[in-house]
Amino acid sequence: MIAIIDYEAGNLRSVERALKYLGLACRITSSAEEILSSDRVVFPGVGAAGKAMEVLRSRNLLQVIHNVIARKTPFLGICLGAQILLDKSEENNTECLKMISGTARKFADMNLKIPHMGWNNLSIVHPHPILEGIDPRVQFYFVHSYYPEPAKQEDMIATTDYGIRFASVIGKENVVATQFHPEKSGREGLRILVNFSRWDGKPGHFDDSVLGV
Amino acid sequence: MLSKRIIICLDVREGKTTKGIRFQGNIDVGDPVAMAREYYEQGADELVFYDITASSDQRDILIDVVENVAGNIFIPFSVGGGIRTVDDMYRVLNAGAEKISVNTAAVLTPDLISQGARFFGSQCIVLGMDAKRVGKSDRISSGYEVWINGGRTPMNMDAVEWAKKAQDLGAGEICLNSIDTDGTNLGYELMITSMISKAVSIPVIASGGAGKPEHLRDVFIKSGADAALIASMVHYRQYTIGQLKSYLAEEGIPVRTLV
Numbered sequence: 001m002i003a004i005i006d007y008e009a010g011n012l013r014s015v016e017r018a019l020k021y022l023g024l025a026c027r028i029t030s031s032a033e034e035i036l037s038s039d040r041v042v043f044p045g046v047g048a049a050g051k052a053m054e055v056l057r058s059r060n061l062l063q064v065i066h067n068v069i070a071r072k073t074p075f076l077g078i079c080l081g082a083q084i085l086l087d088k089s090e091e092n093n094t095e096c097l098k099m100i101s102g103t104a105r106k107f108a109d110m111n112l113k114i115p116h117m118g119w120n121n122l123s124i125v126h127p128h129p130i131l132e133g134i135d136p137r138v139q140f141y142f143v144h145s146y147y148p149e150p151a152k153q154e155d156m157i158a159t160t161d162y163g164i165r166f167a168s169v170i171g172k173e174n175v176v177a178t179q180f181h182p183e184k185s186g187r188e189g190l191r192i193l194v195n196f197s198r199w200d201g202k203p204g205h206f207d208d209s210v211l212g213v
Numbered sequence: 214m215l216s217k218r219i220i221i222c223l224d225v226r227e228g229k230t231t232k233g234i235r236f237q238g239n240i241d242v243g244d245p246v247a248m249a250r251e252y253y254e255q256g257a258d259e260l261v262f263y264d265i266t267a268s269s270d271q272r273d274i275l276i277d278v279v280e281n282v283a284g285n286i287f288i289p290f291s292v293g294g295g296i297r298t299v300d301d302m303y304r305v306l307n308a309g310a311e312k313i314s315v316n317t318a319a320v321l322t323p324d325l326i327s328q329g330a331r332f333f334g335s336q337c338i339v340l341g342m343d344a345k346r347v348g349k350s351d352r353i354s355s356g357y358e359v360w361i362n363g364g365r366t367p368m369n370m371d372a373v374e375w376a377k378k379a380q381d382l383g384a385g386e387i388c389l390n391s392i393d394t395d396g397t398n399l400g401y402e403l404m405i406t407s408m409i410s411k412a413v414s415i416p417v418i419a420s421g422g423a424g425k426p427e428h429l430r431d432v433f434i435k436s437g438a439d440a441a442l443i444a445s446m447v448h449y450r451q452y453t454i455g456q457l458k459s460y461l462a463e464e465g466i467p468v469r470t471l472v
Binding site for chain 1: 214215216217218253256258283284285287288289307309311334335336385386414415416439440469470472
């Protein structure tokens with residue numbers, strides 16, 4: 001069972017639809033028990049960092065997220081869910097979850113259209129099981145005004161160019177997070193969700209028996 | 214590099230696609246879900262459904278269509294037509310649309326844009342705008358006027374000013390349709406597209422007039438549009454999305470790769 005953490009964050013149902021279409025059992029939930037007992041956790045999000053952290057706090061989900069990550073449960077953040085895994089966000093000057101060290105920063109180049117909206121490429125910095133089999137030429141769907149800036153190079157899995165080169169996939173141990181929306185990125189996006197559903201939470205470990213389909 | 218988007222527009226009336234695929238001269242009234250699926254597989258970057266259902270009691274059919282599309286295709290899509298309240302927005306977004314498009318209702322009640330942006334985020338709110346070339350005047354300094362009610366009612370409002378105001382109110386994107394070029398297949402209205410694209414910092418979708426691949430190239434290169442809306446050129450099977458993208462890629466325009 002994949003738990004989709006429910007914190008009123010916009011695209012929960014899009015993620016649920018994509019997982020169901022793929023035949024993956026999932027449940028939108030804010031129950032600590034359900035989240036902690038699930039095999040995998042998806043942490044989606046659309047909206048503002050300040051409000052998101054407020055809702056997580058009011059639903060007592062901060063500790064639950066820390067605990068489920070500490071249990072080594074494979075954990076996938078998406079969009080805002082990627083940004084608030086960092087220490088803090090420039091959006092509303094928000095203290096965040098501190099699961100990966102770094103900051104979510106605002107795109108500052110005035111010559112660029114903000115939000116960064118549309119399909120853009122990835123350059124893989126550190127191969128990761130969730131990107132297994134992804135054609136390097138394909139693009140993914142982004143819509144965001146802030147981007148993750150992990151403090152450590154080793155937590156950067158893939159980058160994307162939009163005026164600057166930013167980290168579009170970040171990860172550490174059993175946590176991985178995409179700034180783009182795999183659930184809205186066509187077939188290659190769905191492949192990322194399938195990869196996640198088969199990932200055992202160990203970065204850099206390509207278990208052929210799991211991923212070799 | 215960020216790709217230029219090709220967005221397919223589907224007109225829906227009472228749950229059926231009206232500009233269906235033409236087979237030997239007959240207009241086949243299409244199934245919007247099947248058509249959406251076909252364009253998704255061809256490599257469309259995004260879809261727009263315009264609900265042209267006359268009566269509001271048919272809205273439930275549209276919601277069914279939106280739910281069906283959302284469960285079967287995994288690219289962003291927006292829904293426009295007849296959205297007048299935040300509650301209308303909520304129903305469509307909750308059914309699985311990525312964005313909603315407001316046009317006439319936003320002109321009549323600009324606060325709808327700010328309310329929508331506040332409730333759902335700017336990225337969900339597309340301002341649809343129908344503009345017509347009328348010549349410059351005191352009120353219309355760009356020479357392009359905003360019309361509402363599907364291009365039937367002039368508003369004596371400047372199109373560029375309205376675009377800027379909509380951005381300030383919280384619109385996340387502008388879909389600019391030229392009344393002059395719409396349906397002509399003679400190419401997009403490059404002048405107004407360029408003016409609005411320069412005047413705002415949010416993405417601009419060009420609409421109205423696409424008939425040939427060169428028209429897409431021109432609107433991307435000459436007017437700075439971020440996305441181009443097309444309809445009949447693919448509905449009537451003159452081109453596949455793959456053909457359009459291959460052409461644009463050869464012309465040096467970044468487009469999403471199909472694999």
